[in-house]
Amino acid sequence: MHVASPTKLLIVDDLPENLQALNAVIRGDGRQVFAAGSGEEALALLLQHDFAMAFLDVQMPGMDGFELAELMRGTEKTRQIPIVFVTAAGKELNYSFKGYEAGAVDVLYKPLDARAVKGKVQVFVALYEQREATRRQVEALELARQQQEATLAELNAAQVQLQRALTMRDEFMSMVSHEMRTPLNTLYLETQLRKMQLERGNMAAFGAEQLQRMVARDDRQIQSIIRLIDDMLDVSRIRSGKLSLRPGWVELSGLLRRLVHDLTPQAITAGCTLTLEAATPVSGWWDEFRIEQIVVNLLTNALRYGGQQPVEVALVVEQEWARIEVRDHGPGIAPEQQEKIFEPYERGVGNEVPSGLGLGLYISRELAEVHEGSLTLRSAPGAGSTFILALPRRDAPPL
Template sequence: MAENDTMTAKPKILLVDDREENLVALAGLLGGHHAGLLCAHSGEEALDLLLVHEVALALVDVQMPGMDGFELAELMRGTERTREIPIIFVTAGIHDHTRVFKGYESGAVDFLFKPLDPHILSSKVAVFMQLYRQKRELAERVRQLEVALAERQRIENALKSADRRKNEFLAMLGHELRNPLAPIRNAAQIIKRLDVSDPRLQAVQQVIERQTGHLARLVDDLLDISRIEQGKITVRKAPIELSAVVDQALESSRPLIQSRQHRLIVSVPDTPVPLMGDAERLAQLISNLLNNAAKYTPPGGTIWLTVSREDREALIRVKDTGEGIAQPLLAQVFEVFTQSERTLDRAQGGLGLGLAIVKKLVELHQGRIEVFSEGPGKGSEFSVWLPVSA
């Protein structure tokens, strides 16, 4: 029988008595409980029924020829299928405490003496019917939970597999794109060294050089994010001084900032701020934040780079007067391939990997990062805290 059918089917009560008239009388008393009744005239017949049917309660006569009620109860308790079935003994004997104790010892949950009080019998049976229904409901909920957990595990495995394939594809794509870049850049450098007087050729050379540089940065981002996602990127930590890292980042980002005619205000403390970190990766971190500010700040805007020390932490802040970030997007800016909403004619370039790489690099240096913006058109501010070295 299917699980749902079991849930909707009437619970069954097993009546065991060697006398037909007793079975008829019990059946009559239990007619109002909306339960299926199974009648057995002996312990052996009862065992046969228990092999076929799921039973909610057994009412068993104690004194029967052959296998008596005590023996039947012991056999039921010794079998996995019938171990949990509640057994109520029904007996016409005297109130013998020894027999009652023996009944409980063999697995009974209650003892009723004939002549039976219909109200007592009905109330006791009602209790066990309710317990049975609750047990079945609980079992069904457990089954549904197990199905849901199995489905969730299947989905998680599928997502992990898809994520692994994505990272492998990004790594492959980055390497395949990098291969033709080197000869193109070399060709652009050769043209630059030639004494070319034609302004058109000079302009073409500058376009090739500028665009291959942009493409190289995109490829580097792809390779970095694929390595980070696969846990293959490492930071080579060594004692460094933060102002030197800032200089390296500024050298990388100034061309973009100047090309967009931004005003750059840099504030670095006079006293050294020592860190234990990877200078190249930290410079990349700061440069990515500066490039992000430059790309999303309209020409002629202002960018602030501020470095300070707060007790045992170094604080790096990059603030701009740019497009700002809408509140719903603040929680997503550090996710892979996330960019603010923009139209094609306002596209700032990039794949939305820069801030994701920043967050991973911060975490690899045991730091933390936060972003703040009052909303679209009101600029944004990124704050990075890194532990200061002793």
């Protein structure tokens, strides 16, 4: 609820006894009277306060009442204040005409008629208070309108987000169905083929070499399903704040050599070379499984979208940080896409048909940040892409 502030009145006179007398006449409940002994003092008060009306003595040393009124009329803040001139001069000096010409609402001659003064003050105070009440109502309405617009904008944004979430859900379910169906269909067909061979008594189809190929195919399909399930579980853990690390002492250069060696056959299949520059050993307190997960994802993406160009891995050692940089020489990524690819369910674009659920980079960045590190991208169309995993170098925490 708004608590009304006192209505302020200004009286200006160079004689203290006149200020005291006028103060006694116009003061009242809910009013605050300010007194100034000169035009200069009055100007200082006018700049600090909002007045309902002003009583100005015409004849003052220095700046007289007419000069003060002219200054008030020339300033936006004080232009609308009702001015009443007060003078002890005789009416033959025609101050009334000059006062009205200066924009006064009235000119009073001393000795003042207390009842007339009180009546004028009552009228102008009432007008001022009505005007202030109207102004506050208009401000309240404007504030309510702005709040309503803000609420509407929030609702619209929420509706857009909800629609996007529903679209993403539908797309996600479609992707899950597609990605799960591929290895499951392969497993199903393999199972049916073996069942048919068994029913026909064709045991020759299950020789050592054939069994080895069957097991390898089964393992690939099962690993594909496990990766999909793991990605979905990781997203669930991230969103529920339950993604935790199991840190241990990790040596990065050895880890990278092993991963590059393991992925070299995949690089050959993709028609490109995979090289490593990690001459300086560096150890730190990290989750080895999660670091592997990030690097494998970066390397797999580089081989898939690198346009059969060389892929380079480098380990950069600094005093407080270790950086793993994975660079491809593919088509690069447009600036407007560079942050978007780290969002969930965003899949790569290019000549390769996107595969997976589009969660790899999203999960990788979250894992980097859980390590209090970062995963960033440096790329430009036609200039390839470099993903940079920065990890803080820290010793094991004290027991």
